[in-house]
Amino acid sequence: MENQGTLKWRFDVSTFRLIGRDLITDRITALFELVKNSYDANAQTVNVTFKNVAAGENGAVITIEDDGFGMSFEDIRDKWMVIGTSSKRKEPYTPEPFSRKCVGEKGIGRFAVDKLGDKVTIITKKAGEKEWLNVDIDWTAYYNSQNGEGITLFTDIENQYKFTPCEDSNASGTKLIVTGVREVWTKIDIQRFVTEVSKIVSPYANLNFPFQVKVKASSYDIDVVATRNQNDVDIATVSFSLGYDNESETQDAVHFDDRSSTIVVNPVPLKSFGGIKMKVFYFDEAARRKYRKEFPNNEIDGIKIYRDGIITTPFAESKTKDDEKRDVLGIDKRVWENIFDRVSSREIIGIVEITMKDNPKIIDATNRQDFVDNEEYRELKRFIITQLDAIENYKKFARIQKKKKSQDTLDATGEIIQDFITSVETITKEKPELKKSFEPVIQQAKKTDRAVKNVIRERKEAEEEFSRKENIYMSIMSLQEYAIHITHAVRTTLNKIRDRVEYFKNFFPNPDEDDLFLEYAGEMYDEFMILNRVIDYMLSYSQSNLHPEDINLSLTLTEVLAGYSDLLQSSGITLETSLPKRLELKNTNRQFFRDILQNLMDNSIKAVKDSDPKIIKCTAYAEDDDLVILVSDTGNGIPKEKREWVFGLYNTTTEDQGGAGIGLYVVKTRVESLKGTVSVEDSEFGDVGTTVKIVLPFKK
């Protein structure tokens, strides 16, 4: 082998750009990728050093140095510089005795250095080799080549390498020196990186070979060990820990036991996503204060998922503002459902441990920001959220206990004052000569008694007000879900209108196409009408009649059906109803039930137009903890393959009769905002017609 020469990349421009700049979403993620590479190289210590990176400083350098097993010349040539090398996939574990699960599976982390700076020097060596290999890569050469005319092949760019002598042939490791750093790193940037690195290795993973990351930034006097250990999270108010057993095919799950007032673990059958370990620590307000004091650099920031001991998601969330962080598991989304009892990610630290072996169906998304959306991942999310119910019930219990305690104290104070007044009055009765002396004391005690009674009354009023507000918040649909529904609806309609306007712009006038222009004009009008309906639907969320109230459901449904009596009669449609005489629902939305039934009735009336007989049937009944509503008709039915499809926006089977595909969409969103489900079932009339089934859980 020559002692020095040149090396070439083996991929093309577009691939490089895709991998280097698009997949690595930001600098912190890029740096994080390099730390993960060190982990894969069996490093135990990684030193990340920032020099002269502050504004106004010159010659910025970022160094990532590890004591891992390093790379040989062949490793660099045949693996490091070849995109998508599968060596890590063929050997999913790092060499013995560490046997760590490789985390840079897709082999793209190395391209992260491009995100950090224009030039990088790699200094690396395997144990036993006598020289350090130095490779210089200048990314600007690649971009210059790309911008030039003609050649765009990366294979034509040469990278210099040389060997330098070493003192200790047993030493090994890799050092990346990034220069030409394009952007200033602020103190906050580096602190955010420290925060991300602090989560890299689960403090609960059984690591026989600990992994430590030190971060130094002389510009800001930062010199910290970023990785943390289990003691860091030992100040929680309550916690639980779950495991699983493949032999008995069971998974631990928790619930809050009202009788014993404790969180209880029970085994349930293994779920589709495979067994998981899970630890959750809940911090009440006092515990949160303590945590913030002890770990000013770390936040209480929700549940993280670790695969084989390494964090997978949410990955490197580098947003400073809490509101901008993504809510991958949907924990904070739920807070809007019940702002008082739901736990938010700012109150819990949780660790979910999954493995490649036992959870193969949970698949990393390439952007490292989430998992691939499949049924198993959805069930995993549901499972995690369900476990939080135990903490929420504990929270509710603690709130009631606290309220009761302070109420008891107030009541006791009132009684003590009353006893005192009675005692003094008894004494003055027995010894009237003391009455004059005691009079000011009695008056003062009576005054205090009145004040205490006032406090008790005001407190009661405040509680009623609180309860009223609580009901309002509980009734509002998740704002995020709402925003997604609305933007999707508006965007789809606007795109359709835009396409038609563009056609007019490009081709109008054309006498040969007058009919077509007229058709498009009509469609644009229809789309605007649809947009109006969507906007009405948006506005319905601001209506005052959406405030929660107690309703007699039978009466509400009967009122809606009564509104159709003339139309049903003139169309020859028979309406059958089976509603309980009295069905009271607490804190619900009368308007939602009206919307649901009206839309279903409208659909059924359209569906039975050409049928014989024409029957619509409306049934409501309680079943276990659910309210079930069925609306059936003898109409033309919905084909089995379209039973889910019909609930999508603008999806309709009655286009010919003016159906715009909004009705069932409204039904679905209304039912979902009442925390229920809606589906098209086999018709209760047999071979003809449709039955729509709505299941709503009774609120406890």
Added chain:
Amino acid sequence: MSFKVVFIDDNMKKGLKEPFVLSIKKFRPQIDASVFMDPAEGLQYVLDNMNNRMIVFVDCRFDGYGLQGINLLKQIREKTSLLYIVMMSANNLSQIAGIDLVEMINQDYIWFLDRNNSTVQDACALIDSIAALWDSRFDCVLEQWLNRHQEDKDRVVFNQNNKAYTWGQLLNEVRLQTEVGKDFERIMNQYCIAKFKLDQ
């Protein structure tokens, strides 16, 4: 030269009444356009017409359908790489699931069209750039030639390492970029240049 452009999108109008498609057709009259709202029907049409030059515009998301854009891409790619596929989406690359994206990169040519911010002209420009590539890719040229010369498909034309390869097998080797495939492609290119020079 005429070629097919197929649009598979559940939000488009049936037939050739969709203004987006009609506009493209007016700006590029040489194309033979078809629209499918049902992804399964669209896929079937594409698979039935694989021997034609074709660009397929596929919506990434189909509300209420089992088949999604990525499934269509995979199923088409299993059969041929002659077809060029344009995924239409409001999402950007980073929102596409990891394994899907890796599969796309590892597969052949794939484009994206952002339907929220692109005009008809953007779509036409994309069609032009795809059509320009059409005539230059070795495997595409070879496959088209074989479609016209079915009788040659099983004829042995190349030997390497004591193994004989037919035209059909060579096409497969080129697609898979095996050593044999790469060697053959290189030899053919060198041969063409040499022949061109001689002819001059």
